[in-house]
Amino acid sequence: MVDILAANWYFKHPTKSYSHLFNHAAIMKTLDFLVVLASVACSPSTVSDFATRDALSLDPLPRRILYESITDNGSEVFLINEDGTDRVNVTNRAGYDGMPSWSYAGDEILFVSDRDSDVRARDVYIMRADGTDVRRITTDGAGYSFPKLSPDGTYIGFDASRGLANAQVWIMNSDGDNVTRLTYNDVDEGYVSWSSDSTKLVFDSFRDGSPEIYQVNINDLAVTRLTHFTAHIGDPRMSPSGTQLAFESGMSGNSEIYVTAADGSNLAQLTDNPADDRAPAISPDGLRVVFCSDRGAPPEAFELFVMDIDGTRLTKITNTGTSNLYPTFAPQGLLER
Numbered sequence: 194m195v196d197i198l199a200a201n202w203y204f205k206h207p208t209k210s211y212s213h214l215f216n217h218a219a220i221m222k223t224l225d226f227l228v229v230l231a232s233v234a235c236s237p238s239t240v241s242d243f244a245t246r247d248a249l250s251l252d253p254l255p256r257r258i259l260y261e262s263i264t265d266n267g268s269e270v271f272l273i274n275e276d277g278t279d280r281v282n283v284t285n286r287a288g289y290d291g292m293p294s295w296s297y298a299g300d301e302i303l304f305v306s307d308r309d310s311d312v313r314a315r316d317v318y319i320m321r322a323d324g325t326d327v328r329r330i331t332t333d334g335a336g337y338s339f340p341k342l343s344p345d346g347t348y349i350g351f352d353a354s355r356g357l358a359n360a361q362v363w364i365m366n367s368d369g370d371n372v373t374r375l376t377y378n379d380v381d382e383g384y385v386s387w388s389s390d391s392t393k394l395v396f397d398s399f400r401d402g403s404p405e406i407y408q409v410n411i412n413d414l415a416v417t418r419l420t421h422f423t424a425h426i427g428d429p430r431m432s433p434s435g436t437q438l439a440f441e442s443g444m445s446g447n448s449e450i451y452v453t454a455a456d457g458s459n460l461a462q463l464t465d466n467p468a469d470d471r472a473p474a475i476s477p478d479g480l481r482v483v484f485c486s487d488r489g490a491p492p493e494a495f496e497l498f499v500m501d502i503d504g505t506r507l508t509k510i511t512n513t514g515t516s517n518l519y520p521t522f523a524p525q526g527l528l529e530r
């Protein structure tokens with residue numbers, strides 16, 4: 194569905210842009226280092242314990258985060274490290290480029306852009322993670338939002354109205370063919386994310402009169418309601434491991450970040466701040482959460498924050514004074530670098 198944050202899409206403020214790209218050499222060097230540690234970990238007894246702990250505590254490279262940021266060029270797709278370093282503008286063109294998500298291998302970025310439309314209609318595109326080799330996937334400009342590649346690479350899940358009165362949940366083949374509608378309601382439904390086995394899509398909807406989180410099976414269209422909080426709730430995101438669900442809700446008075454088990458049980462509140470805390474995503478190892486918040490930001494602006502899965506070690510990682518939206522951690526392949 195078209196998110197509340199969408200109201201900020203065209204909100205423009207001056208900001209810096211960066212053109213440097215992924216430091217692949219450093220990634221490969223660290224990979225070699227971890228291979229050495231892993232070989233040590235295969236040795237007997239206490240050596241393996243120490244080697245494992247050392248490998249974790251060294252945290253050789255910060256996790257990489259993909260997001261949309263509003264700049265002088267309108268929205269752009271950006272990458273940034275979880276410690277706020279190495280911020281890169283991947284798209285760097287006038288017009289809308291946003292709602293980015295990773296391919297499972299982390300080598301490509303799916304996103305929405307109006308680059309080929311005279312009327313700012315948005316289609317789905319894919320590019321290499323360094324911004325090169327942009328390929329157009331859809332051509333009808335049908336209001337595509339939040340496209341996500343399934344972990345097995347077969348499908349793209351998304352929401353769009355496609356001529357209907359409300360946004361609904363759809364899938365299409367990864368090349369844009371065979372568009373199939375998955376939900377049938379007269380309310381907005383969307384902001385999809387995939388289950389780890391590529392068979393289900395989590396989404397938010399007002400279908401039962403209040404905003405809740407649901408899951409649809411792509412094979413038989415069976416829908417399961419995951420939350421029963423009867424309070425404002427949205428921005429659901431299944432964790433890459435498929436074991437945790439992150440979302441925002443106003444159930445405690447204002448928008449806060451929450452995590453549950455994948456079935457909606459075991460609710461945990463991670464933030465407690467009068468600001469608007471939105472759009473959470475969990476890291477592939479389940480240890481960290483990235484989200485956007487207007488705490489300390491100018492009106493209509495959102496900055497990115499990262500915290501541990503228990504809400505501790507909160508760090509602000511952007512400071513643009515504009516809106517930084519829809520963050521997501523790099524997939525496992527890039528995390529274990």
Ligand SMILES: [Ca+2]
Nearest residue numbers: 268286288290
């Ligand atoms: Ca742009």
Ligand SMILES: [Ca+2]
Nearest residue numbers: 448466468470
């Ligand atoms: Ca809050």
